[in-house]
Amino acid sequence: MKLVTKLTYNLVTEPWIPITTNDGHSHSVSLRQVFEQAQEIRDISDPSPLSQVGLYRLLLAILYRTHKITTSDSWKTLWSKGWNFEAISDYLERWENRFDLFSETHPFYQRIDLPLDGRLTPLTKLSNEFTAGNNKQVFDHSTDENPVSFTPDRCARLLIEAQFWSIGGGVS
Secondary structure, eight states: OOOOOOOOOOOSSSSOOOEETTTEEEEEEEEHHHHGGGGGGEOOOOOOHHHHHHHHHHHHHHHHOOOOOSSSHHHHHHHHHHOHHHHHHHHHHHGGGGGGGGGGSSSSSSSSSOTTTTOOOOOGGGGGGGGOTTTOOOSOOOOSSSSOOHHHHHHHHHHHHHHHHGGGOOOO
C-alpha cells in the first residue's frame, strides 16, 4: 500500500513573512498574523529589498480589497482609526485556498496550464538578484546547472518578487 501525502504550504497560516518587532526581535509570521499583530511589528525585514517591496505591495492589495480606499481622506481615516481586522480575516478565510503555494488547482501566484515544452527553469530565474539564464553574474555564483535550493517561505517571496518586478509577471 502506497501512502500519498499532499504537499501544502498555506500562506494565510504558515509563518513566511520575515518581520522585526518593535523590541528588535526578528521572526516570521503568517499573512493573518501580519495584520493581527501589526501594532507589534516595526517592519518587514526580508533580506532582499526586491522581495520586501513586493511584500508591502501584497499587503496593500489586501487592504485595498478589504477596505474602501479611494481618496487621500480615506487613507487618512484608515491610518488614524486602523483597519478592520475582521474584514481582512474574512477575506483571507474566503480565499484561503488561493494562498496555498502547492495547490493542485490554484497554486499561489502560479499558473498550472502553461506548457513546459520539456524545459525546466531554476527558481533563481524568479529574481534579478540571482544568476539565471542571461542574468549577469554579480554577487550570486550559482548556475543553471547547479541551482540554489529554497525553502517554501522563500519560494513564496520569490513569486511575489517576480510578480512585482517582472514585465508580464515572468511569463514569456
